[in-house]
Amino acid sequence: MIKAIDRFLDHLTMYRLVLYYLMALLGTAFAFCFLKLVPNDPLALAYTTALTISACWVTNKAFALVFEVPANNESVYITALILALILDPVAVTDLKGIAAVAFASVWAISSKYILAIGRKHLFNPAAIGVALSALLLNQPATWWVGGNPWLLPFVLIGGILVVRKLRRLDLVATFLVVAIATVLATTEPAQYGAAFKETLGSSPLLFFAFVMLTEPLTAPAQRWSRIAFAAIVGFLFAPNIHVGSLYFTPELALLVGNLFAYSVGPKGRFVLTLERIEETTADSYDFIFRSQRKLAFQAGQYLEWTLGLDHSDNRGNRRYFTVASSPTEQSVRLGVKFYPQSSAFKRALGAMKPGATIHASQLAGDFTLPSDPKTKIAFLAGGIGITPFRSMLQYLIDREEVRPIVVLYGTEGQDDIAYRDVLGLARRELGIRTFHAVAKGAKRGQYPGYIDARLVVWSRHLLERIEFETFRL
Template sequence: MMKAIDHALNRTTMYRLVLYYTAGLVGAAFLLGFARLVPEDPTALTFSLALILGTCWVTNRLFTEFLRIPANAESFYITALILALILPPVTAANTVGVAGLVLAAFIAIASKFLLAIGRKHIFNPVAVGVVVAALVLDRPATWWVGGNLVLLPLVLVGGLLVTRKVQRFGMVGAYVLANIVATMLTTPPDMLGMGIEQTFLYSPLLFAGFAMLTEPLTAAHGRWSRLAFGAIVGALSSPNVHFGSLYPTPEMAFLAGNLFAYAVSPKGRFKLTLLRIEKMAAGCYDFVFQSDRRPAFQAGQYLDWTLDVPNPDNRGNRRPFTIASAPSEAEVRLGVKFYHEPSAFKASLSAMQPGDVIYGSHVAGSFTLPRDPAEKLAFIAGGIGITPFRSMIQELVNREESRSIVMLYGNNKLAEVAYTELFEQATRSLGLRIVYAVVAPEAPGYDVHHGFIDEGLILREIPDWNERTFYISGPRAMVVGFREALRRLGVPRSRIRLDYFPGFA
């Protein structure tokens, strides 16, 4: 069951999934409104959504045209849909209500460009827009989507899918747990049961956690930082928490959490100018860029890359890719595998010419080398999943730092093997041991393993496997398959690292 779910999730991007999630909730509320199962009037909801969407579209277009930067194709739609789900729907006759929706939508989109440092916006746009509308026009959010039992199953199922897609169960769990603990500590004992019931069934808790907490650009990035971020937002979102006469609303809690996330996370957005394109193997190319400022990252981490795509498809124009270059290299490399009928993003990427620009943001990922250089490692790479290992090995070569590493690198054909010169250099200078596994039969004389990487190859080529920490990178099915294979061998979970970034599509 979970394999089928993961297969479906991996066919779309995180942003497109959130778009489907929020649009589905709006559509369900619209239909259920006719049956009076949802108190929001369908006509008012339709008018409000159209007004918010129009305002977001115009504002987004004005800023992107004026600043001449590409924006995520789904981003303003998601912002508009979340606003429509938490602000009270109004009719055209309600002039103050109309003004409130327009103001919230305008501020939400404008904040992405104006409340930004180093081209990176600091605050969750929805939270900013709602807080300003509440303060200026006294039009606060009602979070009506979170207070309806009929919509709750959709909120829960769709939200869990989003959380699985982005692999942020720890952060969302910390958020929910902190909210419950704060509620328990601030609720009289005789009302505790009712307080917990209200929290789960009639509060913004779940929707806010699924749709807003998981927004990557304003969330914390490191593992422990994400847990702390979730806990801060969750605790401050509890209805009885207050500071004197100030009772923070959920959106105010997000703003406080965003400040923490900004303080502890990598900062800024990078303007990357293409220098050249290098063919690394059959169908594999390195796009080599010059950044306007040196990105701070660890070998093995990834970036969100935003490209101006004329007609984006369902995979969008913002995609997460591993940084193939080492942190100590002056140039930034993006390693890409091209297939028949590529996505609109990859088609636009392949059409880039020297001097063209792409933007990078949100340095993230925990698929990095351990701090202890004495720790024995085993790398398993499939296809273009070699890129984080290229980054790590290049960094070790540059630092002249020898580590005990055995790497199994699998491809369909010998011609698809990339970065061989670097790996040969690392073999000579650092003692890297590498085994190439090729599925297709090759001419005799090549020193490769013919066939797939499997448990037998691991046992034969890595006799001290039980002393090593395994790093696995490649297609999602391969990564999951090797995780299970290693668990069957007896490798503990603590010594299995998976290359994860939100969206393998």
């Protein structure tokens, strides 16, 4: 069952999954309005949704043209649908309500461009939009989607899929534990049961955790920073927490957390200019970019890469790829395998010419070399999945740092072996041996077939039967 779910999730990008989740919630809420299970007018809900989508789309198009950055329509629709789910639906005759919804929508999108440092926005767009609406127009978010028991199962099921896709269980679990603990700590013991039930079933706690808290651009990527972020937001989320006369709302709690996330995370976005393209295998290529400022990262980490697409497909215009270059190299290297039926993103990437630009952000990843240089390691990789190890090996070569490492590299054939130069240099200069497992046409000295238990045991003998950490990709 879990494997089937993972296969399903693997065919969706994170943004597309969240978009489908929000669409399903809105569709369910709309149907429940007719059944009187959700106390909203269905026409008002439909009108409000159309209003948020229109206002967000127009605002984003305008700012994208002014700032000359690729527009991501998926993120625009996600923000619009979140606003439709947390703001009170307005009727076509409610001019004040219409103004408030439009105001929140415009500010939610414009904050991504105006309230940004180094082209990286500071705040969750929906949170800043509704916070400003409450502060300036006295039209706060009601978070009605989180307070309806009939919608709760749908919030929960879709939210679990989002957390599974993002691998952010630590983030969500920490937030939930701290938020509930804080609620109980600020409640009379006699009211614990009622407070616990209300927090889980009649508050925006779960929707907030699954949708708002996990937004990757305004949350830390590193594990311990992520946990601290969740704890801060969870503490401030509790309704009885206040500073003087200021009581925190969910959106204010998240905005404070966003400031913390910015303080501990990588700063800004990078606009990378393509210098050249190198063929690494029969169907894989390295795109070598230059950056106006130094990209500080650890070997093995990844970036989110964004391209402006005229016609996107269901996978969107963003991808997460490992940085194949070493921190010691001046250029930024991206290794990509192309298939006959490649996505719109890869087709656009493959059509890039020297001088073209791509946007990169969200530097993250814990798949890095151990801090102890004596740790014995086996690198297991297949095909183009060797990119993080290319980064690590080049880093060790440039630093002349010898480590007890063996590389197990599996490919279909000889033409699929990438980075022969780096693997050979690591062998000659650092004594790091690579064992090639070649499924078809293995040569002398290569293992015929795929990486299996026998080859892994062989590598263990090579490392003198001492326990080692195995990095799998």
